[in-house]
Amino acid sequence: MKIHITETDQSRISEVDFKNLQFGRVFSDHMLEMVYRDGQWQEPEIKPYGPVEFKPSMQALHYGQAIFEGMKAYHVDDETIHLFRPKDHHRRLNNSAHRMCMPKIEEEVFLKGLEKLIALDHQWVPKERGHALYVRPFMFASEEYLAAKVSNEYRFYVITSPVAAYYSEGFNPVKLTTSEKFVRAVRGGTGEAKAAGNYAASFLPAKTAQKKGFTQVIWLDAIENRYIEEVGTMNIFFLMNGKLVTPELTGSVLPGITRRSVITVAKDWGIDVEERRVSIDEVIESDRAGKLEEVFGSGTAAVISPVGLIHHDGETIRLDEEKIGPFAKKMFDTITGIQYGKLADKFNWTHPISID
Template sequence: MVDIKITRASVLKEKPASSTLVFGKSMTDHMFIADYDEGQGWHDPRIVPYGPLQIDPAAKVLHYAEEIFEGLKAYRTADGTIQLFRPLDNIARMNKSAERLCLPQIPEELALAGITELVKLERDWVPHEEGTSLYIRPFMIGTDPALGVHSSHHVQYIVIVCPVGAYYPEGLAPVKIYVESEDVRAVKGGTGMAKTGGNYAASLRAGDRAEKQGYSQVLWLDGVHRKYIEEVGAMNVMFKVNGKILTPDLNGSVLDGITRRSCIQLLKDWGYEVEERRISYEELFQAAEDGTLEEAWGTGTAAVVSPIGELAMEGKKVTISGNQIGELTQKLYDNLTGIQWGRLADPHNWIMKL
């Protein structure tokens, strides 16, 4: 049992109406913090009023990007129960990211307590409306107050939460994707398998270029051959080709997505053959041209699944599933969200009730 000191905010914020929720904008009244010092380990777990962090201007996180994070959600079911979806998987992945970024391993019990106790305290912030949830952002930062490239001896683990609206308020509309051939997101041996801010900063330029051309996201290619599919935007990606499911393998530069894992399990439950392997963009465009590319979608915590209706690269465009959400994409979305919001059975014990 983790003994957490709680200091309550003296003034509580006005909670926003669900209809006005914008992702990542409305933070709650409190946050969780725990400190790590080399030789002492993790200590002083506490929930305090939400507010600015006080760190030294020379802190490692500001100069050398020694930072990792996770993303998960709390859902309110029809009977008012609040539940989490696969939180232990997020914690295990955070520790893998920590190992890659030379940050300390955090005990599962402490990391989970920071999430669950904060959500319990902020339970009134978990919205009731269909499709809404409480987004949870655990993160870890190196705070050594000294310049010089080496791992931090002083670290903080922090959890913040915010209510979010339905990702698709008007339904799941397919998005247009541009295959990025200049910039790369990550390379094998780098930090692509870790959930760290630098990966996302490296994606911004290509994302801006794609948006100016009318595309929602970029489809990333590998950094060596510049031909094999890796991720789409900030999500994993899957394709239904001639009845079979294809998805890039976890080769060291692709994030091991929790939603990706969940989709693969459901697809196998339903009898689909799932191939995790290298997939070239030429293979995809050829499948689109010969009619065997039946559906495509991204997978991630925020959107669950995001249908892809068009792929474009260097002036060449192909339409997928008639630019409509595919039957299997819709089924995945309905089943995953059904489990998350407690409308469907949870055969794999993915849900943790609070």
């Protein structure tokens, strides 16, 4: 496979304040672009990051065929960068593509494209522990056609962005509330795809929750309005009765890569892990009985995010609002230790990229 590379003649890296990185605001010098037309993907290209031309009739803008992924690359040493579980992100991208009637991408093209792009922009991978290069692959329908139909043309891009540690000033437990009025996804819908529209639909409920002083919505299932699904951009775990419980993947929950990593590590520690339906009432009862030990979210951005409070229908569960629990901390240290190459990668999760 050939990737045509056009290097920038004016790097922007010297303009970046690596000490004050805001998530998703700064983009590295290059991007990968690949066009799908006439029933196939054309050769990928790496070019300077910059404006992309399209027409107002482009289908993605009207009918929403748009999907994305999010993963991170970590600085290990001056010769090595670790990409975390890129094959799993590739598989999920293709599953999202399938649900949204979009074309799949070959694993080799995806991996080689990422390797070349990240190696070229290796100086953009922040060196400080906790910092990383956020990698955002995305695909959208690009045919110029005002018809609510499957597009015949697509574009695929990968852009990257240096990001600071999520918890640069210590862990900040999130405050969650259920939503009385809204749901995120319904079984049979698009909840298990990483489709752009899922996020647009979550903004109004999230804004409503934030006005009431909560950080995010904890989503309940759309049918019985009882079973917990996930949170904002995280999956959720409950340490109760000595067991680690997380909602099962019913089709309306995004299958998080970090979720899978947490399950694998916990099982490796000999913890009982249950992937099953877990109702909000069960969590409240477990708290009342003094059996709810810790609650935390999992996702690429924060890795592990402690939950300090859950509000539902007039009831409030208060966990430790000041800090992260010992189990969640140990999980955070283990997963990030593997990501930064400080702990043995016994599950084969890291994908080393060498910088030549």
